[in-house]
């Protein structure tokens with residue numbers, strides 16, 4: 001457990017950290033995010049004493065770290081930086097073994113560690129251990145950067161924008177690997193980024209900083225639903241639409257409202273004409289008081305309809321209906337089992353609010369996940 | 376020609392002894408300039424001043440301290456060799472990319488461990504080229520040793536000047552030039568072997 005208590009830091013006149021107090025629980029993946037210059041890196045580097053605060057105290061597992069030997073402290077905390085920082089004069093194996101060697105592990109102990117770790121990221125030992133960093137791709141280099149931080153099994157790992165310089169595909173692969181490793185090895189990870197996607201994907205807890213202060217510290221879910229500051233909502237940009245993905249999506253969010261409706265007294269041929277004009281193959285039939293009565297499709301008209309009959313006489317009533325406020329999951333299940341391939345959404349007064357088809361459902365889900373769709 | 380060999384060996388000996396001492400002192404001072412803030416200016420500045428003292432004047436001053444003989448010329452060579460070695464060590468250490476220094480610190484290396492495991496290996500090419508320059512310079516400066524009673528190839532050259540014999544001058548000068556070429560070549564070979572595979576080009 002890491003605990004900040006009234007931690008402040010200034011460079012000359014400018015206050016970089018302003019009286020920070022917060023706590024990171026063991027095994028959590030904590031992401032520090034915020035605009036450039038807000039103090040994320042500074043906060044991170046106070047944890048392994050690469051930066052000493054002017055005032056305040058940082059505790060790790062209850063120990064005031066300013067009382068510990070900084071060199072020994074750093075050996076017990078993993079550290080990964082954006083520029084990767086592999087030592088070019090050392091092989092992959094030597095790089096990974098840096099901290100174990102500083103801790104005087106014998107070779108019989110550190111070599112198996114190197115092998116295990118390389119296996120963890122799918123880089124076979126025999127192929128990679130004796131290469132120099134310059135012979136690896138950027139993604140491979142940062143994998144080694146991460147392994148180097150893990151080699152002496154530190155319970156805490158600090159990562160400062162570790163994937164910032166990687167291409168999107170490599171970044172995604174590494175995000176998944178790190179998340180998997182973190183879960184598997186139960187590490188406490190403090191991770192700096194200014195990419196909200198990355199934060200939402202990786203974090204158990206997001207710490208949103210601005211101007212040397214914490215604006216909000218919350219789970220990704222909480223941050224999405226209740227951003228505590230306009231700056232946070234702005235930072236989330238395209239994620240703003242996703243607010244209610246699990247919690248409160250209802251049938252109303254998925255339906256299309258432009259649907260073809262007609263009174264039950266409408267005659268067969270007229271309704272066929274209407275459906276052809278709108279390029280649809282079914283329509284909703286209403287009672288005299290505009291409440292929902294049933295549906296007719298071109299197919300039913302072909303088999304049962306005769307010119308001059310009212311559609312209300314042979315309409316179907318088997319299409320599922322849902323209330324406007326029905327939750328998303330129920331709605332989805334009804335849609336999935338509907339023989340007609342759609343469900344009818346009703347207002348409280350039983351008038352028709354809209355239709356949900358598989359297409360409208362998919363579109364709405366897409367928007368919820370990835371933001372506004374173009375068409 | 377038969378009596379030239381001892382002179383060549385003595386010349387080489389003087390230069391190599393001076394080089395070893397200069398490397399030891401120069402690299403140490405280079406590291407000190409890198410480690411101790413504000414000391415860098417003082418050290419580099421002093422070494423530069425020494426470099427600008429004319430050979431004869433410097434040797435004369437050293438002669439007052441060390442008397443006549445090889446010790447004086449060795450001391451002079453050391454002083455001249457210091458600047459390129461200190462400067463290249465200092466610049467080499469300073470120019471190790473800061474993210475590597477940061478990583479080394481973050482891994483929990485002490486200052487000495489950072490120096491030995493990361494900073495020196497990475498500055499090695501520059502340090503070594505400083506040493507090479509110093510050695511090659513020393514070969515020709517060592518010729519001045521004859522004026523303060525030291526041995527080496529200065530003697531035949533000096534005699535040649537006195538007797539107006541170009542042949543004698545060349546007898547001394549050609550081995551100096553050849554030695555410079557050979558040493559330069561050998562040291563470049565050594566450099567290639569020592570510079571780490573990972574840091575090369």
Ligand SMILES: Nc1ncnc2c1ncn2[C@@H]1O[C@H](COP(=O)(O)OP(=O)(O)OP(=O)(O)O)[C@@H](O)[C@H]1O
Nearest residue numbers: 011014016034035036037038039040041042043194
């Ligand atoms: N050594 C220093 N001397 C003076 N000012 C500094 C120093 N280090 C950082 N700062 C300032 O402190 C502030 C916070 O810096 P920090 O590196 O923590 O920001 P950050 O949130 O990590 O930003 P970024 O997203 O750009 O990496 C910045 O305004 C920066 O200019």
Ligand SMILES: [Mg+2]
Nearest residue numbers: 040041042192
């Ligand atoms: Mg930063």
